[in-house]
Amino acid sequence: MYDFQAPYEGTLSFVENDLFVTLKRTNKDHEWVHVIKLNGENGYAPANYLTVATCSKIEEIKHIDDILKRIASKRSASRDQAAVIENLKESRMKLEKELEHLAAKQMYELTSLVRHNTRCTFQQAQGAILETLKYMQENVLHIPNGIERMLNTDTDKITMDIRRGGIDSHHLDRLVGLIMEFASDQETDVPEETWNEMLDLTTHADRALLIAALERHDCALLLQLVHRLQAETSWRKRKPILAILFHALQLLPTFVNVAINSVLPSELARDIQAIGTAKDINKDRIYWSIRVLTVTLCCQESLSFAQHNELGENLIALLVDVLETESVSIATSDEKDQECLTITSAAMHLMLALYRQFNLVSSENNPILLCLANRSMCDSLIEKILLLYNRDDDPIKQYLGDQNDENQADSVSSLMLGLFSGAETAKLFYTADLEVLLDVILRRLTDYGPGDKRRSDALQLYHAILRVKCPDYKKGDFAKCLKVIRGESDKFGSPSTAMQQDHHKLMQIYNEFPDFLEMS
Numbered sequence: 309m310y311d312f313q314a315p316y317e318g319t320l321s322f323v324e325n326d327l328f329v330t331l332k333r334t335n336k337d338h339e340w341v342h343v344i345k346l347n348g349e350n351g352y353a354p355a356n357y358l359t360v361a362t363c364s365k366i367e368e369i370k371h372i373d374d375i376l377k378r379i380a381s382k383r384s385a386s387r388d389q390a391a392v393i394e395n396l397k398e399s400r401m402k403l404e405k406e407l408e409h410l411a412a413k414q415m416y417e418l419t420s421l422v423r424h425n426t427r428c429t430f431q432q433a434q435g436a437i438l439e440t441l442k443y444m445q446e447n448v449l450h451i452p453n454g455i456e457r458m459l460n461t462d463t464d465k466i467t468m469d470i471r472r473g474g475i476d477s478h479h480l481d482r483l484v485g486l487i488m489e490f491a492s493d494q495e496t497d498v499p500e501e502t503w504n505e506m507l508d509l510t511t512h513a514d515r516a517l518l519i520a521a522l523e524r525h526d527c528a529l530l531l532q533l534v535h536r537l538q539a540e541t542s543w544r545k546r547k548p549i550l551a552i553l554f555h556a557l558q559l560l561p562t563f564v565n566v567a568i569n570s571v572l573p574s575e576l577a578r579d580i581q582a583i584g585t586a587k588d589i590n591k592d593r594i595y596w597s598i599r600v601l602t603v604t605l606c607c608q609e610s611l612s613f614a615q616h617n618e619l620g621e622n623l624i625a626l627l628v629d630v631l632e633t634e635s636v637s638i639a640t641s642d643e644k645d646q647e648c649l650t651i652t653s654a655a656m657h658l659m660l661a662l663y664r665q666f667n668l669v670s671s672e673n674n675p676i677l678l679c680l681a682n683r684s685m686c687d688s689l690i691e692k693i694l695l696l697y698n699r700d701d702d703p704i705k706q707y708l709g710d711q712n713d714e715n716q717a718d719s720v721s722s723l724m725l726g727l728f729s730g731a732e733t734a735k736l737f738y739t740a741d742l743e744v745l746l747d748v749i750l751r752r753l754t755d756y757g758p759g760d761k762r763r764s765d766a767l768q769l770y771h772a773i774l775r776v777k778c779p780d781y782k783k784g785d786f787a788k789c790l791k792v793i794r795g796e797s798d799k800f801g802s803p804s805t806a807m808q809q810d811h812h813k814l815m816q817i818y819n820e821f822p823d824f825l826e827m828s
Contacts, residue, residue, distance in 0.1 A: 312357050320351030327361060328353065329371055331395045346371060348378040350392050365403050365410075366453050372400045411457035412466045413473070418458070420474045423512060430476070430514045434463055468520065476513040483509065484521050484529055487536075498536065503548035510555045519559050527566045530556060534572045543593055550596040557603045558707060564607040573611065574618045576601040584626045591651055594630070598654040605661040606707035610668040619662065624679040627662075630655045631688045656692045657703045660719040663726065664704070674726060681732035690736055693727075696720045698748050700762065721765040728772040746773070746781050753789040758796050759806040767793070767813050774821055787827035790814055 314321040320343065322328075328343035331350065341358060344350035363371075376396055379389060415437070422433040441459040471477060483506045490498045510518060522530050533553055540546045553572075557563050567573075576597045583594045605611075611619060634652050659676060666674045680686060696703065702718050724745075727733045737745065749766045756763035770786065773779065793814055796807060818825050 310357050312354065314351065318351055320345070320349065320353050322353065327371065328358070329368070329375060329396065329399070331392060332398065344375060344392060344396070346374060346378075348375055348382075350389075365407050369400055369403050369407075372396050372403075407457060408461070409467075409470070411454065412461045413470050414454070415458045415461045415463065416466055416470050416474055420476060424475055427512075429512045438463075466516075468516065471514060471517055474514070474517075476509060477517055479505070480509055480513065480517055480521055484524075487532060488529065498545070500545055500548075503545055503552070507548040507552050507555075510552045515559060518556065522556055522559065522563060527563065530563055530566055531570060534567065534570045534575070538571060538575050543590065547592070547596060550600050554596070554600045554603060557600070561607060564604060564707075565609050567604045568607055568609045568611065573601060573604055573615050576604070577619045577623050581623060581626055584630060595651050595654055598627075598651070598658050602654070602658045602661045602704065603707050605658075605665045606704055608668075611665055616666075616669065619665075620675045621679045624659070624662065624676050627655045627659055628679065628683065628686060628689060631659075631692070632686065652688065652692070653703075656689070656696075659689070660702075660704050660723055661707075663723045664717070664719050667722065676723070677726050677729065677733055680727070680736065681730065683736070686736050690738075690741055693720060693724060694741060694744055694748075697724055697745070718761075718765060721762075721769065725765075725769050725772055728769065728776055731776050734773075734776040742773070742777065742779060743781050746770075746779060749773075750782060750785055750789065753786070753793075758793075758810065761806070764806060764810055764813075767810055771813055771817050774817065783824075784827060787824050790817065790824055 311323045312321060319340075322345070327346055329346075331342040331344055339355055340352040341355050342350070343353050343358075376393065379393060419430065419434045419437050422428060422436060423430050426433065428436065438459070441455060444455060445459055483502060486502050487498060487506065530553075533549055533556070537546065537549045537553070540549060553567070557567055579597045580594055580601070583590055583597070631652050634655075663674060663676045666676065680689075697720050702720050704719050705716070708716060727736065749770050752762055752766035753770070756766070793810055796811075
């Protein structure tokens with residue numbers, strides 16, 4: 309601001325337009341400021357002689373780096389200089405954190421803008437922004453430092469205070485407020501537009517914001533959605549509520565645990581049965597009720613005794629009817645009905661979820677097996693489960709939390725094993741069906757190595773089939789596979805737990821069917 313000649317020891321002389329970096333204040337004298345010149349010279353300067361320069365944080369970091377280089381170039385640093393160096397490093401670290409926060413904020417705001425001006429979800433918008441920034445980094449000369457920082461932002465670690473400053477957060481707070489306000493008066497209708505807006509946010513907005521909103525006040529919003537569904541008779545309003553629940557329940561396993569302990573499973577089961585037995589089936593309505601119930605059942609919590617009865621054989625019989633009748637209507641129609649295809653797939657997924665849920669209580673007397681044992685044929689169900697098993701596809705795994713958990717039970721293999729636990733259900737497989745299944749099992753025993761759960765499941769299933777069907781189909785090939793598995797302990801040394809289980813199952817097969825030993 310002005311030239312200054314140092315009058316005392318420890319003060320610093322300077323001329324107008326000299327630049328300084330302010331050091332941490334160690335004295336209580338507000339008239340003097342501890343500063344350091346860009347040449348590395350430090351001391352105190354009178355506060356009334358100084359003014360704040362227009363300088364970006366990036367430029368300030370560069371000045372600090374230049375000063376540190378100058379100090380480092382000197383042969384030895386005094387004790388005072390060591391303290392100054394530490395001071396400068398702390399200032400630099402603080403500036404870096406501020407820049408990281410700014411880059412995260414800008415990244416989040418840019419993603420929100422793209423989401424609001426397109427039909428992308430928040431994750432899709434984030435991916436588009438990252439790809440655009442990568443292109444700019446690789447192909448645009450002199451890319452601004454700020455954009456590079458945005459590209460290096462860990463989007464999963466963006467803080468909630470930044471997220472709450474976005475457009476979606478304000479919309480979400482407004483809608484949650486409206487829905488919870490109507491909760492105090494059950495006779496007041498929530499407008500259809502509110503539900504549709506909420507659905508749009510649930511399917512497109514930032515997951516972290518949605519989780520925070522749903523977790524608030526012991527999942528009060530989630531429970532309110534369930535109560536509103538129970539009270540709502542209009543399909544136009546019921547549909548968005550079901551869709552909201554379907555997407556919301558997949559955000560966090562806690563939400564599914566809350567839902568299964570509410571009236572939701574019973575409400576959905578009653579709705580499916582009421583629609584399914586009506587003269588004119590509302591396919592859209594039964595589809596959404598089936599899908600939400602499927603997600604609700606995919607948790608570690610088991611159904612209550614009352615829910616167990618409400619979701620028992622009557623519901624299962626209806627689902628099997630839906631599978632069979634809708635599949636027949638598709639097969640006999642000139643044009644395939646996409647709605648029917650969707651409903652039959654959804655019904656199959658619910659059957660898998662129900663079977664898994666009943667097994668949590670007891671592996672015996674599973675209502676699904678009891679229901680199927682009374683039927684002479686279930687062509688569509690058998691066709692679908694064979695297709696899923698052949699593709700190694702577990703459609704409800706995506707709803708079961710950790711999809712990478714290798715020890716997680718495969719719902720398709722589990723139901724397949726149940727179907728061959730007795731002759732009454734095994735009879736549903738025709739000879740051609742059984743041969744297709746045996747081909748898939750043989751392929752799994754051949755392709756998958758020791759310790760692979762898929763091979764263990766296939767071995768267990770083959771044992772179950774032998775007990776109820778005793779098929780001769782490709783028996784020689786199976787004998788060769790069993791011989792290879794038997795010799796693994798010699799080849800691999802100390803067997804793993806999974807290998808030990810396979811060998812135990814193998815010994816059971818040899819004991820019950822000794823002709824396999826003779827063939828090998």
